Amino acid sequence: MGVTATYLFPTHPEQRKIAEQHALGLTIGSWTDIQHLEQEQLKKHKGEVVSVEKGEVKDTIKIYYPAANFSADLPAIFTTVYGKLSFFEGYELIDLTFDGELLAQFPGPRFGVNGIREQLNVSDRPLLKAIFKGVMGRDLSFFSAQLEELLAGGIDLIKDDEILFENELTPFYKRITTAKEIINRHYEHTGQRALYAVNLSGRTNELHEKAERAAELGANALLFNVHAYGLDALQTLRENNNINLPIVAHSALSGVLAGQAGGGFSYSLLVGKLTRLVGGDFSLFPSPYGNVAISRSDALAINQTLTEENGFEKTFAVPSAGIHPGMVPQLLKDFGDNLVVNAGGGIFGHPDGPTSGAQAFRAAIEASVNNIPLTEAAKTSEPLKRAIDQWGTVVTS
Amino acid sequence: MGVTATYLFPTHPEQRKIAEQHALGLTIGSWTDIQHLEQEQLKKHKGEVVSVEKGEVKDTIKIYYPAANFSADLPAIFTTVYGKLSFFEGYELIDLTFDGELLAQFPGPRFGVNGIREQLNVSDRPLLKAIFKGVMGRDLSFFSAQLEELLAGGIDLIKDDEILFENELTPFYKRITTAKEIINRHYEHTGQRALYAVNLSGRTNELHEKAERAAELGANALLFNVHAYGLDALQTLRENNNINLPIVAHSALSGVLAGQAGGGFSYSLLVGKLTRLVGGDFSLFPSPYGNVAISRSDALAINQTLTEENGFEKTFAVPSAGIHPGMVPQLLKDFGDNLVVNAGGGIFGHPDGPTSGAQAFRAAIEASVNNIPLTEAAKTSEPLKRAIDQWGTVVTS
Structure with missing residues (x-):
């Protein structure tokens, strides 16, 4: 039993x-210097090269590390498979x-x-998911008005901006109780539910207490800047049964870990596979369409x-x-139906x-799912x- | 009040x-679209460009973010100043x-x-600091013998290999109590003290309990793979008065964050300034001399x-x-007297x-401090x- 790491060297x-x-x-450490009896003892700890595949610029190497x-x-696994190798020029960790x-x-x-x-x-x-806009420096009445307008338009989810932290004007717990009331009222009137992912932030050792309190107060989702804390921190939140809320894992800072030329993690491993394994219900990452972008192949590999x-x-x-209604057919073509269409601007x-x-x-989504061209759907939807x-x-x- | 981030774009x-x-x-978000009254309200939240200095390949930009x-x-500060910008090709965060x-x-x-x-x-x-060698797969008697041999040679500190985690042969708490006994005995015989930094590892939400228990059992230092958990996790350990132990911050994995071509943090910020601010008593990083190396200028900037x-x-x-006794004069020249000479091989x-x-x-250190050439000192030290x-x-x- 163990883990196989795939690298590009x-x-x-x-x-x-x-x-x-x-x-x-x-x-x-070494093998050939070791006596036969010790070799027997150490065998189950010995790392093995599984394969070496030659490439033009980089070779693909798989190494097996016994559990x-x-x-x-993950902190132990990362330190083992990439702690030291991360210092080597151009070494990429693309899969585990x-x-x-x-x-x-x-x-x-x-x-x-x-x-x-x-x-x-x-x-x-x-x-359909929206992001609050311009809440920084504004108060709860601004926040409430925005939430009501968005719910009226038919959003399913909304999240805080990832750079909205604890603050006096819209405190964490107040945002939760305020949003809860508005979302509940909306449900009573329309029968439509919605999730609000409040930004769980602050010191590492306060996260659980804050998240548990958020759940008690009626929060129905959490936003979490996972790479500011590490994937294991997200896993601990997922495993805490007193929290029991969907978690939106935000990819902020992952550009450091995965986006730099030459080395680092692959996006599909970090923001895709591992974010799922540790318990992200949603993984938010830059689309290939906007001004803050990752490559199309990276985005599709994450999705896969x-x-x-x-x-x-x-x-x-x-x-x-970079997502507007006219892009919805492209989004669905690229990412399939199990998708969250996320928009701010x-x-x-x-x-x-x-x-x-x-x-x-909502009209663009409805049309796209039914293979109706947007220009056709726009005839019956003035907003579209x-x-x-x-x-x-x-x-x- | 706030933070000024220095970038290379x-x-x-x-x-x-x-x-x-x-x-x-x-x-x-925006400024010019905002009405005058709101501008007044938002002024204290507005980010400012402090300076733009043109360079040949990269420009140096300072941006001020109000507190x-x-x-x-740090999770909030990192997410603010680099969460999104980390996705931009070649954007480096070099100072805060x-x-x-x-x-x-x-x-x-x-x-x-x-x-x-x-x-x-x-x-x-x-x-003088040593690293246990080849403990993986061996038991406590191997560990004890090695510790005794190293103490007899006059080491001041010793640490676990950073890839030695909780395991059946040399369990965390047993390593602590075993080392404590040997170190105490050594002190009684020689009057020389030594620190053993045991590798604090495992799940994020267990670190404090394990570290507190380690302190109770008589551990006298901790090794911590800080970048597997985040700098804030180290800060919480430093701030916990029930731990009260020196912390050796290990730079494993920081090659992902700082060592990749094009972008990322600077080593001096991550492994230098911030590791100190959050509470590392020691910062361990690749020397510029070995096969796992960072540049000389990075290493010196960290030290500064x-x-x-x-x-x-x-x-x-x-x-x-890559450090052997013959390098000690160079080490002192590069890093000054407040240095830990750390060696394994x-x-x-x-x-x-x-x-x-x-x-x-020890002989090489003694000689170097007194400006005696090593070849001269070797005349009275057979080991040297x-x-x-x-x-x-x-x-x-």
Whole structure:
């Protein structure tokens, strides 16, 4: 039992020898110097090179690390497989494969795609999510008005801006109770549910207490800047049964870990596979369409690892930035139906305001699911028509 | 009051405009669209471009973020200043400067250079530190024998390998009590004290309980893979008065955050300044001399931020890898006297074993502090002579 790490190393004629040195150096240190009896004893701790595949610029190397060498937590696993190798120029960690028992240590999402769809009672279309805009420096009445406008437009979810932290004007607990009241009232009037992901932030050792209190006060989702705390911190939140809330894992800062030229993690491992394994119900990451962007192949690889069959609940992909109603068909084509359409500027920038902005998205989603061209759907939806006038449509390639 | 972030952005003719967009986008969103009355209200939340200095490849940009926008913790500060910008190609975060009150939120090292020197009763020379070797897969008798041999050679500190985690053969609490007994016996016989930094590892939410228990059992130092958990996790350990132990902050994984071409943190900020501010008594990082190496300028910049006067206790620099006794004069020249000479292979590779290996280092340190050439000192130290025969000396440049 153990973990197999897949790396890209800059290509080298003696790559296997290099990889073997790493496999030993990161486990038992040496092998040939060791006496036969000790070799027997150390065998179950010895790292192994599984494969070396030559490439033009980089070679693909798989190294197996026995689970006997580390505790079953990501800090130990990361330190083992990448603690030292991260210092080598151009070494990338692109995948981790966990053997059965080790894999079973991870919780996966508490709710996942199915659980969230059940909570929201929406089974047949992508969800629509909005981001509060300009709350910093404004008070709760501003926050409330915005929430009401967005709910009126038909959003399913809303989240705090990830840079909205504890503050005097819109305190964490007040945001929760205020939003709860508005969302409940909306449900009583319309029968439509909505989730509000409040930004769980602050010191590492206060997160659980704050999250538990949030749950008690009636929060129905959490936003979490997971890479500011580490994936294991998210896992502990997922595992705490006193919290019991869907978690939106935000990819802020992951550009440091995965986005830099030459080295680092792959996005699909960090923001995809591992975010799902530790328990993110949603994974929010830069879409390939906006001004804050990651590559299309990275975004699609994240989506694949969030949703492929692996025995865990599926995580909703939330590709973000640069999304307006005219892009919805492209989004669905790229990411499939189990998607959250997430918009900020694409809702608030609507010429008739955020309610119309959300309505335009709902109309675009409705049309796309039914394979109706947006220009056709716009004939019966004034908000969609106005959105398309403003932003146009993206021709699906 | 706030924080000023210094970045390198790829050079651009309209850099100031770009920087201003970021300063607004990462605080209040927009400015010119806002009415005069609201401008008054939002003024104290508005980010400001402090300076733009043009360079050939990259421009240096300073942006000021008001403290009103975030809680006084590194996860909030990182998310604000680099959460989104980390996704931009080639954006580096090279420094953070905290205004007085914000700076005062950080604890700094509990003991630092002075406190550690007092504990060890060593005021006049660099300290000597060893790393256990090959403990993985071996039992406590192996561990004990190694510790005794190293203490006999005169080491001041020893640490677990950072990839030694909780395991059946040498359990965490057993390592502590075993080492305590050996170190105490050594002190009774010789009057020499030593610190053993046991690797504090495991799940994020168990760290405090384990560290407190370690302290109760008589551990006298902790090793912590801080970048597997985040700097804030180290800060919480530093602030816990039930722990009260020196902390060796290990830089494992920081190559992902700081070592990749193009972007990321600077080493001096991450492994230097911030590791000191959150409370590392020692900061262990790759030396510029070994096979796992960072650049000389990065290593020296780390050392400078660990030891410059800033109102906090100083942190010991522990440059590691590739260090043998013949390098000690170079080390002192590069890093000054407030240094920990840290060796693994340079002690265990000594032809007469680890006791002689440690003795060779102590002789080299003694000589270097007194400006005696190593070849001269080797005349009265057989272990040093044998070490120099094996590895040679490095000519100080």
